[in-house]
Every structure is written in structure tokens, then in C-alpha cells.
Amino acid sequence: MATSTAPHRSYSQVPDPLGRFGDYGGRYVPETLSAALDELEQAYTEAAADPAFQQELDDLLCRFVGRETPLLFADRLTEYAGGARIYFKREDLSHTGAHKINNTLGQGLLALRMGKRRIIAETGAGQHGVATATACARFGLECVVYMGAEDVRRQAPNVRNMRLMGAEVRPVESGSRTLRDAINDAMRDWMGSVETSHYIIGSVVGPHPFPKIVRDFQSVIGRETVAQCERDLGRMPDMVVACVGGGSNAAGMFYPFVDVEGVRLVGVEAGGRSAQAGSHAASLSHGQPGVLHGSLSYVLQNPDGQTSDVHSVSAGLDYPGVGPEHAYWHDAGRVDYTSVTDAEALDAFDLVARKEGILPALETSHALAWTVREAASMPPEAVVVVCLSGRGDKDAAEIARLRGFSEELTHG
Amino acid sequence: MVDTAVDTPITKLTAALAARRQAGEVVVAPFLTAGDPDLDFTFQALKVAQQAGATLCELGVPYSDPIADGPVIQASYTRALNAGGTLEGVFGLAARASEQLTMPLVAMTSYSIIFRRGIDRFVGEAAAVGLTGLIVPDLPIEESSLLAKACRQADVALVRLVTPTTPPERAARIAAESTGFLYCVSVAGVTGERVSLPQQLKDRVRWLKEQTDVPILVGFGISRPEQVREVGDVADGVIVGSALVRHLEATSGDQRQTALASIAQHVGELVAAGRAG
Numbered sequence A: 001m002a003t004s005t006a007p008h009r010s011y012s013q014v015p016d017p018l019g020r021f022g023d024y025g026g027r028y029v030p031e032t033l034s035a036a037l038d039e040l041e042q043a044y045t046e047a048a049a050d051p052a053f054q055q056e057l058d059d060l061l062c063r064f065v066g067r068e069t070p071l072l073f074a075d076r077l078t079e080y081a082g083g084a085r086i087y088f089k090r091e092d093l094s095h096t097g098a099h100k101i102n103n104t105l106g107q108g109l110l111a112l113r114m115g116k117r118r119i120i121a122e123t124g125a126g127q128h129g130v131a132t133a134t135a136c137a138r139f140g141l142e143c144v145v146y147m148g149a150e151d152v153r154r155q156a157p158n159v160r161n162m163r164l165m166g167a168e169v170r171p172v173e174s175g176s177r178t179l180r181d182a183i184n185d186a187m188r189d190w191m192g193s194v195e196t197s198h199y200i201i202g203s204v205v206g207p208h209p210f211p212k213i214v215r216d217f218q219s220v221i222g223r224e225t226v227a228q229c230e231r232d233l234g235r236m237p238d239m240v241v242a243c244v245g246g247g248s249n250a251a252g253m254f255y256p257f258v259d260v261e262g263v264r265l266v267g268v269e270a271g272g273r274s275a276q277a278g279s280h281a282a283s284l285s286h287g288q289p290g291v292l293h294g295s296l297s298y299v300l301q302n303p304d305g306q307t308s309d310v311h312s313v314s315a316g317l318d319y320p321g322v323g324p325e326h327a328y329w330h331d332a333g334r335v336d337y338t339s340v341t342d343a344e345a346l347d348a349f350d351l352v353a354r355k356e357g358i359l360p361a362l363e364t365s366h367a368l369a370w371t372v373r374e375a376a377s378m379p380p381e382a383v384v385v386v387c388l389s390g391r392g393d394k395d396a397a398e399i400a401r402l403r404g405f406s407e408e409l410t411h412g
Numbered sequence B: 001m002v003d004t005a006v007d008t009p010i011t012k013l014t015a016a017l018a019a020r021r022q023a024g025e026v027v028v029a030p031f032l033t034a035g036d037p038d039l040d041f042t043f044q045a046l047k048v049a050q051q052a053g054a055t056l057c058e059l060g061v062p063y064s065d066p067i068a069d070g071p072v073i074q075a076s077y078t079r080a081l082n083a084g085g086t087l088e089g090v091f092g093l094a095a096r097a098s099e100q101l102t103m104p105l106v107a108m109t110s111y112s113i114i115f116r117r118g119i120d121r122f123v124g125e126a127a128a129v130g131l132t133g134l135i136v137p138d139l140p141i142e143e144s145s146l147l148a149k150a151c152r153q154a155d156v157a158l159v160r161l162v163t164p165t166t167p168p169e170r171a172a173r174i175a176a177e178s179t180g181f182l183y184c185v186s187v188a189g190v191t192g193e194r195v196s197l198p199q200q201l202k203d204r205v206r207w208l209k210e211q212t213d214v215p216i217l218v219g220f221g222i223s224r225p226e227q228v229r230e231v232g233d234v235a236d237g238v239i240v241g242s243a244l245v246r247h248l249e250a251t252s253g254d255q256r257q258t259a260l261a262s263i264a265q266h267v268g269e270l271v272a273a274g275r276a277g
């Protein structure tokens, strides 16, 4: 993992043709899937070079999703933190309430190009499931979503919404009954349906070319942010922060910034209850290189290579791996990765709800918690942008339960 | 077959396969999860499988996230891991079995486990405990050069897989690189019994035979004697997994002996079907 320390190194020229981000990435899957991944790679390469494809996607992102999403100055939160100026990139205002839709529309269009009319997806928080169900409804595709049984419970509103849009939600009872098990079952489905189905993976994880494709579709977040900073602030931010589950909102936000000098990039992982194995989901902070779900990256596993149990209060971050491009940025020192605990994330949820009138997703609340803390130690002219990856309606009932609010909401 | 004076892991495997083919029999290769319900049971199961006429055995190394496996093998891996299964334990079992049994053993393992152990270390340990080959179902040919090199140096077979979705050119390349034998996956999908095998399977195997000199074993979905006869017409043998692992679902107390007897009988029937032809 030797990295050069030359000052003007580029971090954006990855992956290579085998899907390598430095040492990470690649394609570790059963042979049954190889041909489909080759087909996907080719379809994507052709689509990326086809102006009509880009035009159609841009049009959907504008009229269907509501892009571009605003860059909002969070003035009361800034005042509270007492340091750098904090801005929110409002992905929560996207149709379906999170960044996930940027990817599902892109991949949905790819599925149409490949003539595949059945879509499989996994979901943790349910945001990717909802975004996939939405794309499928819009494009007239059949949709099957795998979701850990534990997540079905804690993200019930999203399960209902997927079903309302005609998707079939299959609860997964194996293993830890969370995101990792949902990915396993989605891949098993794909093993048997690969000739007629496309798997819309929900983050920058999985075998090549998924990490690249998802990163590219999500990069609209960072591209808009760069343009908005230039236009509205006349300068680049000093720091950009995003939460990291599989790492798609972070990759989409960071990628257009990685070759911009002087911008500090920070990914915030789920610190869970504690730094003890099994109590968190911070793969980059506490894991090591290993192979999971088709790619080589940082993973949480035991010395035998068995995947560890993980924990996070937020279903979307409750994953023992992370996208390979983050492993590359981590080792290269381009992005700093840190973590915040369940309790800190819950506090940040409350804070942002009351100071800014926004209920952020619990995933996003991790990035917010770290931002508020760090902004305090930065000068008032400094600018911090945090990716507000999603809205928190899906979490509101669970937070109320954890906070001991009664259903009839006695707190006025 | 190559005539070698030295006894290496791969020559043991190659010789066992060749002997069975020279006798005009279809190779039957059972798959068993190492350590379900415990390592001693697996040893006893290997022993009865050998007595029933198995040519070689595949030892499944339990893994937490086996995406190529259907519910039966997944559940078996989970039982083995919940019972405290470790790689150390699997290697110990392999050492005991290679010492006390004559049939060659091949490990079926996820690349996640090999990578974590360290490629050279894993292969060295596998060879030292008498494993004759490795099947790594989640390692496509593009990612396999380091493992292939380590296996070559240790004279351990690296068995490759071709599937119904593999395009011909790629299948030819995989077949040419496979050592020990070639694993022809019968269906596109995960492991598990199938009522019927695809129509084109025989044609695929005939075509593959022209691409390689190593024996071809067909696996995924095989459980019954008539399938052994059908596949044995064109292939060198069959691999039987989920159908046998099912016998491991009830193994507490005196169910142990029943389970062992079922495995022996099941393997025996498949072997007999492969002799009749």
C-alpha cells in the first residue's frame, strides 16, 4: 500500500480496467456472475459516451428528483457551534428524501438499455429500497427488494412506501438480519436470475464495475456543490463532511473534490455503542483489508476471515464493509475517516431538528455530530459543507421510542 | 496421466481420479461441511463415504457470507460456525483424515478466508495437512494469479469453475487453467438440489472435454442415481453437496448413527449408479 507523497498527485484516475482503486476493489464473485458484470461494464461505458443517455438522466434528475438540490447556510447551527460557517447540501430535498435516487435512476436506465426488466435490490435504511421501487415504478420494471428482518422492523415507513409503489419486499431472516444479509440474498437471487435481472446495488460497494458506476451517478452531488460554492461563496470550502455506510453519498460528494487542493475531506462512520468489536460499524476506523461482497476493501472480520457482527443505531450505516475507493483514499491519506457514537448521532438529530427545522436521517446525523464539534475549533471565516444525505421521517418513530416519548406526544 | 515418482498433493488427486476412470466408473465426489455438527462427526462421515465408494471428498470450510450457496449449505455453515468452527479445526480434521483415509480431500473455501490468512500461508498449511486441492467459488480467473502461483509452487490443485453463463472463449481459458479437475456447474444459480438438469448440459460437457485433459466433474443440483447415470455418460463424475448436507440437519444424540448411515447409503447408491453404465 505504498503511496507517493508528491504534492500534485491526482486521486481521480481510478479505477483501472480491472476495477482497482490502488490495491482495493476488483471482482471476487462466483463465475456465474462474471458475464453479467462484463455486460454491465460494457453497457455503462457505452451509455457514458452517449449524449442521449446523459440527457435523459439529467432531465429526470431535474424534473423528477428536483435537482439541483440547494446549498443552505445553517445559520443557527453555525451560531450554536461557534466557529466555522456550516452549509448543508440538501440531498434530503431529493424526491424520496435521500441521495439514493441519483443512483437508482441511472442504473434503472442502464437496465432498460440492457433489456433487463426485473430489478433486484438490497436495502438497509430502506432509502435505497424506496429509491429503487420509485425508479422501477417510473420505468415500468418489476422490483424485488431484500431487507433484513431487523431493518424491516426499525424502518417500517419505508417498507410500506416500497409496497405502495408495487415492489415486493422480502424480509431476510439469516445472520444478523440486517444490510449485510440483505446483500447476500440479493446476490443469491441474482445468481439464479442473472440473464433477465439487473441488480441495483445501493452503495459504492460490490464487485467491479458497481463501485465506479455508483460513484459516477452520485457525483452529481459534489459537482453541484463545487459549482454552488463558486457561485454563492466565491470560494472552495475548507472542509467537506459526509457520513459513510457503504460510502455512496460520501463518494459522490468527495469525488469532484479529491483533486482540489486545500479542501479537507472527512468521512464519518458509525461508532455505535463503543469501539469494541461487535458494537460499532466503523470499517475504516477499526477494520482491516479483506474481501467481502465481491471486492477487496476494509472489513470488520475475525482473524479467520468470518465477517463480524456490527451495530449502529442507524440501519443505513449498519454494515461491516465499505466501498473500495474509500479504502484507497484512506490509505493515500486524502480523506480522513472518523466515527461518532449512537448517542452523539441522536443528540445531533435533536439539535438540528430544533435549530434548523430539519429532521435529518440518523445516518446523516453522524456527519452532523462530527461537523458541529469540529466547526467549533475552526475560525469564523472557514466554510464547512456537510452532505445532508437524507431526511429523518423514517427514523422519527424509532427515535421517539428510544427517547421514551409516548405515542400521544406530551412534549408540546 | 503424468507419471511422477514423487508423491505430491495433486498427483494423489489425479491418480485417484484416473484409477476410477480406468475402472470404467463414474467418479462420485461428496461435499461435506467441516465441523457440522462437530469435527469428529465429519471425520466419521468422510470415512463412511470412502467405504461407500467415494473417489474423493470436498471439505467445505464454513464461511459467514457464502453467496454461491443455497439455504441447505448456508444453514450447515452457520451451524458449524455457531459450534465454534475455526480454520485451525478444519485443518486439524484434514490432517487426521489424510492420515487415516486413502481418499484425497479437496477444500472448498471462500477467498475471503484465504486472503485473511495470507495466500502463501494458507496454501502452505493446506498442503501440510494433506489437502490435495482448492476450490474457491468466489475467485474468478482475473483475480486468481497470486493463488494460482502459490498452488503451483505447493503442487496443490486449483480447481476452476465454469458455469452456464460463461461464454465459450472464457470457458476454454478457464478449462485450460484448471488443475486437478474442472468443476462444471450444471445450472446458473446457487447450490441446492434440482429436479431436472438443463438440456444443454451434456453438450456443454462434451464441448468442455475438447478444451482440457483434466477430468470434468459436474456439480450443483445433483442428488439422485439417475442423474449420475445421465451426467456420467459424458462427464467423468459428479459432485454431490446439498443432498448429502441435508443428512446433517438432525445429528443430536442417537440421530448421529442414523445420519452416518444415511450418508453411507446415499453415497453408495450414487456410486452403484455410476458403475452400472
Ligand SMILES: Cc1ncc(COP(=O)(O)O)c(C=O)c1O
Pocket (backbone or CB within 6 Å): A098, A099, A124, A125, A126, A127, A128, A202, A203, A204, A243, A244, A245, A246, A247, A248, A249, A250, A315, A316, A317, A361, A363, A364, A389, A390, A391
Ligand atoms: C440518508 C442516508 N444517508 C447515508 C446512507 C448510507 O449509505 P452510503 O454510505 O452509501 O451513502 C444511507 C443508507 O441507507 C441513507 O439512507
